[in-house]
Amino acid sequence: MDYRILTGGNFFRCVSQNTDDADIRSAYDDFSQAIFDSYVHADNPHGLLFSLIYAEAELQSLHDTFSDNADSKSVYLKKALSLVRRMLENLKSQVPPLSTPQTDSPPTSSFRWTGSLVELIEVIYALDELGCINDVQNKIKELAAFFGSQLGLEIKDRHCYDAYLDMKRRKNESRTYFLDKMRERLNLRMQRDDAKENARR
Numbered sequence: 362m363d364y365r366i367l368t369g370g371n372f373f374r375c376v377s378q379n380t381d382d383a384d385i386r387s388a389y390d391d392f393s394q395a396i397f398d399s400y401v402h403a404d405n406p407h408g409l410l411f412s413l414i415y416a417e418a419e420l421q422s423l424h425d426t427f428s429d430n431a432d433s434k435s436v437y438l439k440k441a442l443s444l445v446r447r448m449l450e451n452l453k454s455q456v457p458p459l460s461t462p463q464t465d466s467p468p469t470s471s472f473r474w475t476g477s478l479v480e481l482i483e484v485i486y487a488l489d490e491l492g493c494i495n496d497v498q499n500k501i502k503e504l505a506a507f508f509g510s511q512l513g514l515e516i517k518d519r520h521c522y523d524a525y526l527d528m529k530r531r532k533n534e535s536r537t538y539f540l541d542k543m544r545e546r547l548n549l550r551m552q553r554d555d556a557k558e559n560a561r562r
Contacts (some may be wrong), residue, residue, distance in 0.1 A: 364393075365413070367392070367396060368415065368419050370390040370391055371388040372421070374388075389441060396413075406452065407456060413452065417442065417446060420445060424439065424442055431552070457476045458509065470512070470513065472511065478524065479539075481512070482521055482524040484540070485504050485505055485508060486501065487502055487537070487540055489549070499520055502518050502521060505520070505521050
């Protein structure tokens, strides 16, 4: 975006020359419309920001030159300068900085939970019940938030509550399906390792 796009119209030419009041008024209306159009259709907000800053500087220079004149030229210069400054204030609150400040936040974990959410929550409830983390100083929702942040999941309070209700509704004698599966698989692994060690003897 050309940063001079807002200063290239008739308004700046009119205030720099001896122009009829009607022409200045019309040029001011065109200038205002150009600002509004640029704001609404801005694909590059940073480019528009630079254009408004440049227009403000040019208007301020013209205002300083003609400030002693008590004519319509001075009036419309003040109006244009006020409009540009209002638009700048509004735009600055919406445009993000060009550079992002460095933070001390830890890097995002590359680990992802690939099981079901209910399975993870089953583990979280078991750890909470055993008091294995912080000596039972944490609430379920705090543990869920921690595991979610480490494993790329957003676990809301409602998720924990609903998952726990689902576990309680299970009809089997053991309702800890995932923990039972973990115990079974780990025992099978140790049995396989034992068999391999015995075969090497």
